[in-house]
Amino acid sequence: MDIEKVNSMDFGEFVDVFGNVIERCPLIAAAVWSQRPFSDLEDLKKHFFAFIDALPQSGQEGILRCHPDLAGSELRRGTLTAESQREQSGAGLTTLDADERLRLAELNAQYRARFDFPFVLAARFSDRAAVSRELARRLLCRSAQELRTALGEVKKIGSLRLADLLRADPAKL
Amino acid sequence: MDIEKVNSMDFGEFVDVFGNVIERCPLIAAAVWSQRPFSDLEDLKKHFFAFIDALPQSGQEGILRCHPDLAGSELRRGTLTAESQREQSGAGLTTLDADERLRLAELNAQYRARFDFPFVLAARFSDRAAVSRELARRLLCRSAQELRTALGEVKKIGSLRLADLLRADPAKL
Structure with missing residues (x-):
């Protein structure tokens, strides 16, 4: 187009x-x-x-709160948007084993409780191992910094979708 | 609640x-x-x-552009949100005859072309005759005034949904 x-x-x-x-x-x-x-x-x-x-x-x-968790309940229920489904799939998040899913669910819950928005990451630049690692790392960041980082990821996702x-x-x- | x-x-x-x-x-x-x-x-x-x-x-x-037309293609296709479906139904817009539907479609198209957003009205305060009348009246308003009027309708709809x-x-x- x-x-x-x-x-x-x-x-x-x-x-x-x-x-x-x-x-x-x-x-x-x-x-x-x-x-x-x-x-x-x-x-x-x-x-x-x-x-x-x-x-x-x-x-x-x-904006962040309108995003689904990575490998979360929406992926399980099949209610992701087509774009999210594709992106999470591409990062291997649809084929996690039970342990990996549980670990990610725990980290997602901790992140939501700490920042009051879900963990957002441009999954297309990532893979299953990197997602957990990055989530654990960003959980330790300061709130103001983390809001900036998360909005940066929203923009990366948006850029890829626009392209x-x-x-x-x-x-x- | x-x-x-x-x-x-x-x-x-x-x-x-x-x-x-x-x-x-x-x-x-x-x-x-x-x-x-x-x-x-x-x-x-x-x-x-x-x-x-x-x-x-x-x-x-x-915000206005995220609203469906009244008695428009989304009602016909069944893709309205549950709230819109209920509100349009309550105003009798689901049982228009072919002439009424056509008349409303023409007015909606004129309104969109004039203001670059769809005609928004709190349908619960209205009925099928009043919708056409109000659409024809607002088509003649100035743009700045019409934006204010339309946002007022968004707020009426929001108030009713919250209540x-x-x-x-x-x-x-």
Whole structure:
């Protein structure tokens, strides 16, 4: 899909296509549409990120709270978004053994209790061993720093999803 | 459900229960959770509305763009949220005849083209005749005024949904 195609979309199409660039936050895509026309992928990305950066801290935490746990109950129940399912699958999180799942569930619970949002990681840059290691490491970080790190991961995930969509064959969308 | 129950929810439960108070914007409920504890329904409402009011104009338009048309394609396809389905049903929008549906579809399309967001109305305060009349009237309003009117309707819808939830039997949630 080229950028002319993106710029020609009405808001309904735009939200259908880009609504999950930021996990379960179609509001953000719907707001970004106000900034069209976009010059290219980088420009589109810039508007998504600027919206996130301009939110009050509660809104930024809100974005994180719309994310599922990695290898968590939503993966087990099959209620992940298609994008999350693909990303968690690619990192090997769908084939953990019982011990690995339990260890990750414990770390996720500790992380949620400590930071009041779930652990978010761009799983496509990771694998099953690295996810646990990174979770254990970030559990020890200070809150303000961890919010910044987590939003950085949201942006990495969003960048990859946007790049996928712009590369995608429009006939398949 | 009493307010103590609300205040005892972790963010996962809170987003599950209040995630659609603002249609398809779980981000807002997830942000409001940061402001707990809440003293009562009015206080909870106040925090939802304050978040909306603090958004940049693109974000406020984004909220509107997450709403479905009244008696539109989502109603026909059966993809409305449970809350919207109930509200549109209650206003008699599920039993329009072909002429009424067509007339509303034309007005909705004109409204979208004029304001770049869909026509939003607290359908529970309305009926099928009033919906068309109000749509035709608001089509003639100035953009800045219409954005304010539409956000007022979002707040009415949110108030009713919150009141329903707080009255609801917690065992049924």
